Amino acid sequence: MRTIAVVRGGGRGCRVLAAVVAAVIGCAPALSACSASPPRPVPPADLHGARYVVAGGPTDQLVLLCHLAVAVVEAAGAEAAEQCGKLGAADVRSPARSSVDLGWAYVGQADRDLDGEADVPAPFARVAAQDAARGVTWLAPTAFADTDALAVGGPVAAGGMRTVSDLAASPGATICAPPGAVDDPQGLGGVLAVYGLDPARVRPLDPGAVLTETARGRCTAGLVPNTSGRIPALGLVVLVDDRSGFGRGADGTPGPGRGGAAPVLRTPVYAAHPQVAAVLGALTARLTDEVIRELDRRITVEGRDARDVAREWTREAGLTP
Template structure:
């Protein structure tokens, strides 16, 4: 990996993070010229005082992720950003599923990864009835996980990568070319005994998975009509009409690229905005730097931007680390 001039990166990263933070807090901002005259000592003092806000020198950190494309991109964003800030980073991106990543974090095998607030509330902390307000849900997870497990939840992405379903081209055509709702999808499955619903292995067994849709619709997918596939295969098999409905992540770039139609969700599936999970003992070594870096990474990631990045990996076959790195450069968070 190319080595950077650390002091230049720290100064540039701090400045760009401050700009991003300001935009996130105040919405559209007018760009104005720097009122500090050239040669004024104040400018140099400001740069020097801002630099430590993104300095992770002396911090050792092991970064993990789950094993699907979005998580790979997010994990490498942390690897690249923390390295550029001077941290000694161990890369353990692509660990495995949710339970594997969480256990690694709690046990100290890794120090950080990106996690979804709905997963934290229901799966990791064992709660029910999650809030449908993203700020309230994240704050509830943040307070409980810190108190019980010493895990920090830093920041919150604008994007919400919740569970969803897509219909195949043939199923969509059978519905008059219109999107199904979760209710009409379930009714179609019951009324069409040869209809197949494809899902990844975790989804039918999660407290925030299939049970929510079945409870909301009052209908249960028969075992004979369930097909468990690897996550990535579901998209192509649904596009090929081998699955009538496929369980997907709603920010996945393959949905649009493959011409799949999202099933409309009136609010059954809970929220999955993402935060950086970080062990408190590591966070306490440089809290200001971690907060600034995380805010800079997450602030630009709305649903459209995340789906675009995911599509570069899932559809175009680009390397997830390269995609992550290009994003950070485009946002001015690291130098080329």
């Protein structure tokens, strides 16, 4: 039974009070609904009972990917021992000297023979098949590319330059690039050949200066790491590689393409809980060029901790509560 105190004496003040009481009583359910917490994200699969030793490093990006993997497998119910900063993929391939179960490797830079050097790039399916024979399982790679890219300043992009073909068709356009870049058939050298660009257009610059000089307009375009956080920080725009010039083979034929980074696991560990592929696949599918640049910006430009950035973004993306 609900008891309501009655204010005696009448008058306008009493009528106002009565209206307020009625409004509060009538809206109680609505107020409760408004204050309810948002629904918790539902993981793509249940990993309760699974335990992973997760590594990735030593670069900032691999450390970030390690923390991202830890966040999503824990949200799915797994236990994760974090060793971010260690070499992930190499440790997965060396069970005799390492306890790492889950790491990251770049599709276009895989060191499958563990000689300390990147192997000849190969399509993802071939890389995965070769490693499967060694007891290593590759999962779906990220949506971002692990190639270089050509970027232009905001004013240049606003003027209509959006693709590498636009750059090639622009008389007098210059490209700033690190020394020797024109000789890389999988990078700028391949781009020059595919688009018919004259190597004389390329201006050699220290790698650290390419981004800033491009942002200042002293180069029409700059050869930059595709995932660099300085791209958004400097207001640069990446040109669309509309004829797939990056990632070609040494003979100029289309190579492994955009590549990306992929989770790699010891096959027995994967086989115990194969649903981990769905959990990590939901993560890698969201890691686009734009997303990884923004995360790199938070770490390298703002100086934030990779673990904090990973936890923050997975909540923003609806992957973790």
